[in-house]
Amino acid sequence: xxxxxxxxxxxxxxxxxxxxxxxxxxxxxxxxxxxxxxxxxxxxxxxxxxxxxxxxxxxxxxxxxxxxxxxxxxxxxxxxxxxxxxxxxxxxxxxxxxxxxxxxxxxxxxxxxxxxxxxxxxxxxxxxxxxxxxxxxxxxxxxxxxxxxxxxxxxxxxxxxxxxxxxxxxxxxxxxxxxxxxxxxxxxxxxxxxxxxxxxxxxxxxxxxxxxxxxxxxxxxxxxxxxxxxxxxxxxxxxxxxxxxxxxxxxxxxx
Amino acid sequence: xxxxxxxxxxxxxxxxxxxxxxxxxxxxxxxxxxxxxxxxxxxxxxxxxxxxxxxxxxxxxxxxxxxxxxxxxxxxxxxxxxxxxxxxxxxxxxxxxxxxxxxxxxxxxxxxxxxxxxxxxxxxxxxxxxxxxxxxxxxxxxxxxxxxxxxxxxxxxxxxxxxxxxxxxxxxxxxxxxxxxxxxxxxxxxxxxxxxxxxxxxxxxxxxxxxxxxxxxxxxxxxxxxxxxxxxxxxxxxxxxxxxxxxxxxxxxxxxxxxxxxxxxxxxxxxxxxxxxxxxxxxxxxxxxxxxxxxxxxxxxxxxxxxxxxxxxxxxxxxxxxxxxxxxxxxxxxxxxxxxx
Numbered sequence: 317x318x319x320x321x322x323x324x325x326x327x328x329x330x331x332x333x334x335x336x337x338x339x340x341x342x343x344x345x346x347x348x349x350x351x352x353x354x355x356x357x358x359x360x361x362x363x364x365x366x367x368x369x370x371x372x373x374x375x376x377x378x379x380x381x382x383x384x385x386x387x388x389x390x391x392x393x394x395x396x397x398x399x400x401x402x403x404x405x406x407x408x409x410x411x412x413x414x415x416x417x418x419x420x421x422x423x424x425x426x427x428x429x430x431x432x433x434x435x436x437x438x439x440x441x442x443x444x445x446x447x448x449x450x451x452x453x454x455x456x457x458x459x460x461x462x463x464x465x466x467x468x469x470x471x472x473x474x475x476x477x478x479x480x481x482x483x484x485x486x487x488x489x490x491x492x493x494x495x496x497x498x499x500x501x502x503x504x505x506x507x508x509x510x511x512x513x514x515x516x517x518x519x520x521x522x523x524x525x526x527x528x529x530x531x532x533x534x535x536x537x538x539x540x541x542x543x544x545x546x547x548x549x550x551x552x553x554x555x556x557x558x559x560x561x562x563x564x565x566x567x568x569x570x571x
Numbered sequence: 572x573x574x575x576x577x578x579x580x581x582x583x584x585x586x587x588x589x590x591x592x593x594x595x596x597x598x599x600x601x602x603x604x605x606x607x608x609x610x611x612x613x614x615x616x617x618x619x620x621x622x623x624x625x626x627x628x629x630x631x632x633x634x635x636x637x638x639x640x641x642x643x644x645x646x647x648x649x650x651x652x653x654x655x656x657x658x659x660x661x662x663x664x665x666x667x668x669x670x671x672x673x674x675x676x677x678x679x680x681x682x683x684x685x686x687x688x689x690x691x692x693x694x695x696x697x698x699x700x701x702x703x704x705x706x707x708x709x710x711x712x713x714x715x716x717x718x719x720x721x722x723x724x725x726x727x728x729x730x731x732x733x734x735x736x737x738x739x740x741x742x743x744x745x746x747x748x749x750x751x752x753x754x755x756x757x758x759x760x761x762x763x764x765x766x767x768x769x770x771x772x773x774x775x776x777x778x779x780x781x782x783x784x785x786x787x788x789x790x791x792x793x794x795x796x797x798x799x800x801x802x803x804x805x806x807x808x809x810x811x812x813x814x815x816x817x818x819x820x821x822x823x824x825x826x827x828x829x830x831x832x833x834x835x836x837x838x839x840x841x842x843x844x845x846x847x848x849x850x851x852x853x854x855x856x857x858x859x860x861x862x863x864x865x866x867x868x869x870x871x872x873x874x875x876x877x878x879x880x881x882x883x884x885x886x887x888x889x890x891x892x893x894x895x896x897x898x899x900x901x902x903x904x905x906x907x908x909x910x911x912x
Contacts, residue, residue, distance in 0.1 A: 370865055373857075398867035410862035414880030423876075424866035461880070478866060 318385055318401075320346045320369075320486055320517065326379035327361075327368050337378060338364045340542035348485070351518045353533035353553060357561050361542040362521045363407065366488040369519075370404040371397045384486075399428055401485030405475040405492050411463040417474065418444060418458040421481050428482075447480045450510075452503055468495040476507045487511065487518040493527040505530030525557035538564060576626040579718075583800045583832055584742045584771030589716055590630050592687045599661030601637035605654040611642040621664050621691055627718055627744065631664065631691035638664045645670030645697070652705070657681035662688035662715070671697040671724075677704045678891075681737075684711035688739075692719040696727040698751065703730050705889065710737035717743040725751030725780065732888045735762035735772070736901050745774040749783035749814070760789040761885030761898075764797035765905045771800035778807045778814040778844070787818035790885030792878050792902070793829040794909035800832040803848065809840040816846040823881050824854055825874075826909055875903055 327339035338361050346352055354362050368375045369382060371394035381388050389397055412420075421444065426434045444458060451473050463471055472492050479487055489508070493501055508518065508531050520531060528536075528550065536552040537544045538561065545564055546552065579586060604612045618632040620640065639655065653675060657663060661683060669675060681690060688710065696702050706719070715737070721729055729747065747756045756776065764770055776785035789801045805816040816839075822831035835848035855877055863873035879902055889895050 372861060372865075393864070393870075394861060395864040395867055395869055395873070398865055404865055406862070406865075410856070410859045412859050412863070412877065412880050414883030415876045420863070420866070420876070423868055423872065427867040427869065427872070482866065 317514070318348045318485060318517075321383040322365075322369075322380070323383065324380035325365075325368070325377065325382065327364055327375050328378050330374055330376045338542055339368065341380065342539075342542070342544055344537065344544060346486070346517050346519060348517050349514050350534045351512070351520065351531065353528055353536045354519055354521045354539055355523065355536060355553065355556060356539040358523070360540050362539050363490055365539070366404055366490045366519065366521055369486075369488055370394060370402055395427075398484075403479055403482060403484035403487045405479055405487065405489040407490045407494065409463050409471050409475060411461075411465075413461050413464055415462050416459050417462050420462050421478055424478065424482055443481065447477055451477055451480075451507055453477060469497070469500050472496055472504060473500065476504050480507055480511065483511070485515060485517065487516065489518060489520045491521055491523070493522055493524065501527065502530060525553045528553045540564060576623060576629060579625045579627055579744055579773070580804065581742060581744065581771060581773045582802050582834055582836070584773060584802070586627065586716075586742055589714065589741055590627065592714060594630070594633065594687050594689050595661060595685045596635060597661060597685075598635050599637065599658040599663075602639040602658065602663050602665060603656045604639060604641065606641065607649055607651060607653070609644055609647060610653060613640045614638060615640055618664055620666050622693055622720070625718075627716065628691065631662075631689040631716065631718060636662065636664055636689065638666065640666040641668070643667070643669045643673050643675050645672055647673040647675055649674070650676060652676040652678045654678045654680070657683045657690070659683060660685045662690045665692045667692075667694045669694065669696045669700045669702055671699055673697070673700045675700075675702055677702060678707070679705070680707045680709070682709045682711065686713050688712045688715045690715060690717040692717075694719075694721045696721065696723045696729060698725045698727060700724075701728045704732070705891070705894075706731070706733040707894065708733070708735045708737045708743070710739040712739050715739040715741045717741070718746075719744070720746040720748065721756065722748045722750055723754035723756060726753045727751060728754070729756040730888060731756065732759045732886060733761070734886055734889070734894075734898055735760065735770070736898060738766070738768070740769040742771045742773070745772065747776050747785060749776070749778045749780050749785050749811075751783070752780045753782045754780050755784040757786045758788070759885050759888055760787075760801075761882050762789070762791040762799060763794075763882065763902060763905055764791060764799040765794045766797060766910055767795070768797040768799075770798070771802070773802040773804065775804035775806065776816055776818070778811040778816055780814070781811055782813040783811060784815045785817070787820075788885060789818075789820045789833075790882055791822045791831065792825065792882055793822065793831050794825045794905055796826065796828045796910070798830040800834070802834045802836065803850075804836045804838070805846055805848065806838040807841050807844050807846060811841050812843045814841070814844050816844070818848045820848075820850045821881075821884075822852045823878065824852065825878070825906070871906070875906055878902060878906065
């Protein structure tokens with residue numbers, strides 16, 4: 317059992333210190349075993365929150381804290397956070413030439429294991445084959461260069477493949493549903509659902525209720541203008557689908 | 572009687588200064604050749620067969636310089652590479668004649684040490700012949716001047732990859748002359764420069780023949796205090812109608828004190844042609860690094876993978892697994908120790 321606490325989090329873009337904060341005091345607590353959905357209109361800080369939790373060096377925390385079981389991780393670099401259990405399924409994963417998908421995923425798994433206990437190659441390949449089959453990915457995607465020339469949908473599946481292979485504790489999923497058709501969405505959702513358990517928690521960012529029909533969240537939050545303005549159960553997502561975000565009160569901060 | 576030959580066009584590379592250096596005078600054995608029966612190997616005593624076009628050719632051909640001459644007969648056909656290796660401590664001249672319709676794989680390796688070396692290579696490819704040529708420069712010498720020229724007759728094709736993973740400073744001139752109608756060549760160059768190396772590559776592709784096609788693709792990674800210059804010269808001669816000349820020169824700088832240049836030059840003397848160039852000098856892509864690290868890879872490993880990927884685009888044609896593994900190992904070692912051995 318683990319707890320992720322976000323306390324009064326204020327965030328800026330590092331290269332633009334003169335610009336206003338993107339996050340203006342976010343408070344959120346996620347416990348192991350829970351799935352939280354983060355909804356809200358574009359450009360209101362959802363992705364910034366996910367990137368800040370992961371440790372993207374583009375962003376800087378100007379106030380507040382992020383705690384895992386009471387320990388601050390704000391000064392921890394991205395790779396250490398990953399090894400601590402964070403995973404960010406990205407909207408636009410980078411393409412990397414010359415590094416095969418399989419080689420990369422194996423390196424990611426081994427980075428979490430001691431040097432004298434690396435994953436045996438056959439164990440790894442069997443796991444990879446089974447997981448790819450579950451996600452209905454063609455076998456040759458293991459040997460293709462990382463995300464290189466992948467379609468939008470293939471990239472999303474590949475993010476979920478990594479999620480399932482790495483088995484992180486805290487999965488931050490940033491619009492993994494965008495650009496997926498209904499069949500692909502179901503497959504991706506099944507993948508995430510298969511991760512559910514006492515040693516897994518997730519923060520799922522989405523615009524649409526559609527994804528939440530397949531992955532039922534325990535808690536739904538709405539973010540607007542850099543703050544969480546509403547929190548509720550799964551029914552909140554359905555309400556929002558009918559009413560939109562417009563009627564919700566804007567944050568009362570001033571830029 | 573010494574006729575004064577013109578200087579080569581090598582922007583930003585101090586070739587004249589390099590040529591003031593005196594070549595090592597020790598007599599060394601000629602290149603070692605491993606070739607199938609049917610391929611003739613000679614070691615002529617005079618450098619008469621080595622073409623002199625620029626002043627550098629005279630410098631290269633000046634004694635003592637051993638000559639190795641290979642003749643691949645017309646119609647020769649084998650995937651087994653002809654392996655030619657430079658001497659342990661010296662340069663040399665290499666002449667290769669590829670007969671009409673032959674299909675051959677050449678591997679040229681230079682692990683040579685010494686102070687100042689000269690290497691001259693001339694490959695003539697006759698009509699309809701196809702050559703896969705792999706050059707692996709891993710010189711341990713201090714300074715090396717290299718000139719390699721390929722001339723292609725009608726419909727001849729050349730697929731050439733040069734891996735420059737050497738310790739030396741100096742210059743490498745690469746000339747591909749598409750003499751015949753429909754001749755086609757691709758030159759891929761992948762260079763890793765480190766320590767205090769100061770190296771320049773001038774890769775020229777010249778279309779003489781109609782409907783000839785030439786592509787240059789140069790990739791360089793610079794670490795430590797090294798300086799790497801990539802010149803690409805695409806030249807379409809008047810009369811080479813329907814020909815195509817493309818080039819790409821890309822340099823990735825890692826060290827704070829690394830320096831890189833990528834200079835494309837296009838000289839077009841004919842109208843009915845296509846030509847293009849792309850060039851960039853960049854630092855490591857932070858988005859790629861972040862992505863790899865966000866999966867738990869430590870920074871050093873993430874950096875190694877990004878660089879490998881970048882160079883890979885220049886070394887794509889290398890199918891020799893051992894050689895590729897060796898190159899990757901060198902990349903890893905160089906990044907651990909960027910200031911040289």
